[in-house]
Amino acid sequence: MENAVADLTLVMGNKNFSSWSFRPWIMMRHAGITFEESLVVLYSDNFKGQVRRHPGAGHVAGQVPVLLDGGEAVWGSFAILEYLADKFPDKGLWPEDIMMRAKARSGAGEIHSGFTALRSALPMNIRLEPKQIPHSDGVMADAARIEEFWAECLARNLDGGPFLFGAFGNVDAMYAPVVNRLHVYKVPVSPISRAYMDAVMALPAWREWDAAAREEPWDYELYIR
Numbered sequence: 058m059e060n061a062v063a064d065l066t067l068v069m070g071n072k073n074f075s076s077w078s079f080r081p082w083i084m085m086r087h088a089g090i091t092f093e094e095s096l097v098v099l100y101s102d103n104f105k106g107q108v109r110r111h112p113g114a115g116h117v118a119g120q121v122p123v124l125l126d127g128g129e130a131v132w133g134s135f136a137i138l139e140y141l142a143d144k145f146p147d148k149g150l151w152p153e154d155i156m157m158r159a160k161a162r163s164g165a166g167e168i169h170s171g172f173t174a175l176r177s178a179l180p181m182n183i184r185l186e187p188k189q190i191p192h193s194d195g196v197m198a199d200a201a202r203i204e205e206f207w208a209e210c211l212a213r214n215l216d217g218g219p220f221l222f223g224a225f226g227n228v229d230a231m232y233a234p235v236v237n238r239l240h241v242y243k244v245p246v247s248p249i250s251r252a253y254m255d256a257v258m259a260l261p262a263w264r265e266w267d268a269a270a271r272e273e274p275w276d277y278e279l280y281i282r
């Protein structure tokens with residue numbers, strides 16, 4: 058359902074590469090929260106200044122994403138998702154049950170601050186044709202822990218799934234870039250994880266982001282694997 062009240066702008070990076078921007082974007086699009094996009098191209102001149110030039114954003118860290126709302130700015134993917142859950146309580150962005158909500162936040166916190174081996178070795182690259190590359194022990198250990206968390210969530214089959222706590226929510230949005238990473242770099246995963254990844258990648262919001270990423274002109278050596 059479209060939300061008529063919102064007057065939000067997401068300051069964000071290029072869709073093909075900006076994994077942090079992808080999180081609030083896919084959540085808002087999936088939940089039907091109306092927003093404008095303001096693109097700051099990754100690695101362009103004075104990136105931080107371009108981000109901070111937005112109204113109300115003079116004090117932010119200078120990275121993307123930033124959410125602008127009513128002349129104020131919220132920065133950082135996790136904080137933006139929390140803000141959206143507060144602002145749109147009817148959207149069910151976190152599980153309703155207090156313990157399930159806490160567990161979803163635990164998982165979201167883990168991906169926000171951890172899995173550095175996987176995140177640095179396998180950059181999000183939406184349009185990359187899946188290709189096999191060698192994976193380090195660190196990458197495999199991170200992938201195993203991600204799969205362990207997913208399996209624990211999916212075994213509960215909350216509300217019949219198919220997402221981590223039933224309906225697609227903030228925790229799924231936090232893991233969305235990892236879905237791309239595991240997919241395009243052909244990290245071997247269990248059938249349970251594969252089914253979850255396929256469900257995420259089949260979302261209309263994912264497909265919209267994917268299609269737009271394929272149209273973008275920017276490419277960077279840094280992301281070649």
Ligand SMILES: N[C@@H](CCC(=O)N[C@@H](CS)C(=O)NCC(=O)O)C(=O)O
Binds near residue numbers: 070105119
């Ligand atoms: N912890 C931040 C990280 C944001 C981040 O690293 N964004 C990258 C783009 S995906 C960025 O702005 N890079 C440009 C820079 O750091 O100058 C979040 O959760 O949003």
